[in-house]
Amino acid sequence: MPETSLPKEFLIFLENQGLLEPKTTVKGTPMFGGVSSDIWRIELPDRSICIKRALPRLKVEASWSAPIERNAFEVKWLQVVGEFCPTIVPSILAHDPQAGMFAMPFLDSEKFKLWKTELLNGHVSQDFAGSVGLALANIHSATMNDPDTERNFPTDKIFHSIRLEPYLEATARRHPDVADALYGLVLDTQNNRIALVHGDISPKNIMIGPEGPVFLDAECAWYGDPAFDLAFCLNHLLLKCLYRPDTRTAYAASFETMKNCYLGALERQYAKDIEFRAARLLPGLLLARVDGKSPVEYITKEHDKNLVRRFTKTLLCNPLSLLQDVCVAWQKELNS
Secondary structure, rough: OOOOEEOOOHHHHHHHHHOOOOOOOEEEEOOOOOOOEEEEEEEOOEEEEEEEEEEEOOOOOOOOOOOOOOHHHHHHHHHHHHHOOOOOOOOOEEEEOOOEEEEEOOOOOOOEEEHHHHHOOOOOHHHHHHHHHHHHHHHHHHHHHHHHHHOOOOHHHHHHHHHHHHHHHHHHHHHHHHHHHHHHHHHHOOOOOEEOOOOOHHHHHHEEOOEEEEEOOOOOOOOOOOOHHHHHHHHHHHHHHHOOOHHHHHHHHHHHHHHHHHHHHHHHHHHHHHHHHHHHHHHHHHHHHHHHHOOOOOOOOOHHHHHHHHHHHHHHHOOOOOOOHHHHHHHHHHHH
């Protein structure tokens, strides 16, 4: 995208935060891809930065609103995780909670590649998938059963409004025949509050950096069920199998590697329960990415959507307890 003049609100933010001298001319480039925020790359005299501003209404076809204070909890998530895993999150340069804006360094595409783009292009690394699982497990383990962290993330309503409602509840309204199962997943997720959750662990929010994965876009941050993060990310590896049949084996292998690295890094008493809940969540999230408020843009054929509907409804009515079994069943469905 070409450079253009910054919106006035962004200039005021830069000046108020001491990142730009008053009356200094600066241009920026709007960055696209997300639905919940305005993001600009800005070239300052000494460096490149990004500014992110939360939107009250998300850029999707369905009606979907969310409070802009989620921006403050995104900053807090990045700061908390940065204390014990500094290489997997960007630093915060400035933050204005009233404006719902914060600044961070720009991650140059020559050093940081977007995992989603790599996966869609068929460039699949099991080792990187494993490093994502391990990093996620480290975040969950470090914050598990921590009352201080729980108090700092009173975001139940935000998480419901931008995750549980648009994904599981909206899908339940479209599919009354499995609505009870989907609403049951909502309740199970709400009732297991044990660790700091990112809420949008998706390949579009994960960069492949020189030192491993870098997690972005934590505006769904919540102290809740870590099974949601695990299932949310693994779901995308299943979806890619449908998008690129020629790379299904590699996506499935990455699913297994990520799952094994994640569960292997947890204490056994937690790993078993989290896997159980993630295996049950996965079909609901898979169906939601076809018929929820935020469907993936690369599944467009009605035949493929119907395949997802048929498969997920079977598992919602007859749940599996192991993630490996879900992956194997999905491969069988695709090959049938």
